Amino acid sequence: VQPVLAVIGRPNVGKSTLVNRIIGRREAVVEDVPGVTRDRIAYDALWNGKAFTVVDTGGWDPDARGLAERIAAQAQVAVQLADVVLFVVDATVGITDADEAVVKILRSAKKPVLLAANKVDDERTELEAASLWNLGLGEPYPVSAMHGRGSGDLLDAVLAAL
Ligand code: GDP
Numbered sequence: 001v002q003p004v005l006a007v008i009g010r011p012n013v014g015k016s017t018l019v020n021r022i023i024g025r026r027e028a029v030v031e032d033v034p035g036v037t038r039d040r041i042a043y044d045a046l047w048n049g050k051a052f053t054v055v056d057t058g059g060w061d062p063d064a065r066g067l068a069e070r071i072a073a074q075a076q077v078a079v080q081l082a083d084v085v086l087f088v089v090d091a092t093v094g095i096t097d098a099d100e101a102v103v104k105i106l107r108s109a110k111k112p113v114l115l116a117a118n119k120v121d122d123e124r125t126e127l128e129a130a131s132l133w134n135l136g137l138g139e140p141y142p143v144s145a146m147h148g149r150g151s152g153d154l155l156d157a158v159l160a161a162l
């Protein structure tokens with residue numbers, strides 16, 4: 001059985017784009033409209049000779065009442081099935097209430113967590129990524145899931161944690 005990496009975070013932060021980057025294929029559904037990813041979808045991934053399973057999450061209705069609670073509930077399930085959690089935040093938006101709710105769950109779950117600061121498409125945005133230290137989850141890894149910037153360093157860290 002392969003170790004499982006669960007990718008969690010708010011709708012539209014780029015989880016599915018990052019999953020595609022990790023698996024090196026375009027199988028996870030990326031949408032400009034938040035909340036379209038079906039519940040949880042598992043993909044096989046390989047990095048530096050190590051095989052693991054990546055689980056994409058999503059499927060929340062962004063207009064639903066209590067979005068933060070829904071995200072938190074989904075995160076709870078994903079965290080339970082994961083060996084390592086990859087928590088994705090949109091660095092261009094910064095920390096939201098929903099992000100804070102997820103952090104609470106991650107703290108109590110006691111699973112290894114890596115923090116991806118996504119949409120860091122250029123050097124300028126790295127400054128905004130640094131503000132994610134405030135989540136208290138350790139070092140934010142600045143990445144651009146869209147362009148691939150920083151994804152190698154992130155995957156090296158994922159492998160070390162798996
Ligand atoms: P999810 O809801 O978290 O799975 O997010 P998606 O992967 O579906 O992406 C949501 C939107 O963000 C899409 O329009 C993506 O093209 C865009 N996006 C994802 N990653 C990046 C990135 O690194 N940089 C930029 N600029 N946009 C991104």
Ligand code: MG
Pocket residue numbers: 015016017029030031036037056057058
């Ligand atoms: Mg998605």
